[in-house]
């Protein structure tokens with residue numbers, strides 16, 4: 403599914419983000435940048451050890467912010483590591499932190515001259531964020547960004563399973 407916003411494009415695909423050829427792919431990391439399960443594990447495995455060496459040098463990343471490394475063996479040019487919130491019922495500022503994780507990643511990509519970016523469904527795995535809510539926040543942040551900026555051409559959401567794809571597609575229908 404694709405939606406055009408001004409000069410930009412939002413695309414939803416089902417797949418593995420480590421196969422993406424966008425300028426940047428985004429990792430759903432933890433605040434120590436120490437690697438882990440889920441998409442974080444997959445990106446470090448596919449990228450190779452240089453990613454972890456750079457993450458160690460950077461040292462960490464607060465929740466809602468983003469840092470950038472090279473992409474090792476991946477097809478993307480760079481990896482942006484962002485940290486989504488752990489869902490704790492929705493009353494601990496999770497929505498704003500999740501929005502901030504997406505927005506910080508988009509800003510960092512643009513500031514680095516990267517014009518296409520692929521996101522996973524941040525916080526919806528190990529961190530337990532309810533899928534429909536998280537999808538709404540992700541897509542609204544992307545749409546608002548493309549409405550206000552022309553420095554990113556393509557924002558892809560790479561959803562690993564059908565359930566995530568369907569949740570994002572339903573939210574995008576509502577927001578378009």
Ligand code: AR6
Pocket residue numbers: 417418419420430431432436437438439440441442443444445486522523524525526527528529530531560561562563566
């Ligand atoms: N490509 C795209 N999406 C994927 C892939 C992949 N290769 N693998 C998993 N997903 P999660 P979080 C999906 O748990 O909730 C790590 O241990 C997955 O199905 O990876 O932000 C970190 O170190 C789900 O839909 O990230 C942190 O400690 C989505 O990616 C913690 O998990 C996010 O699930 C971060 O948790």
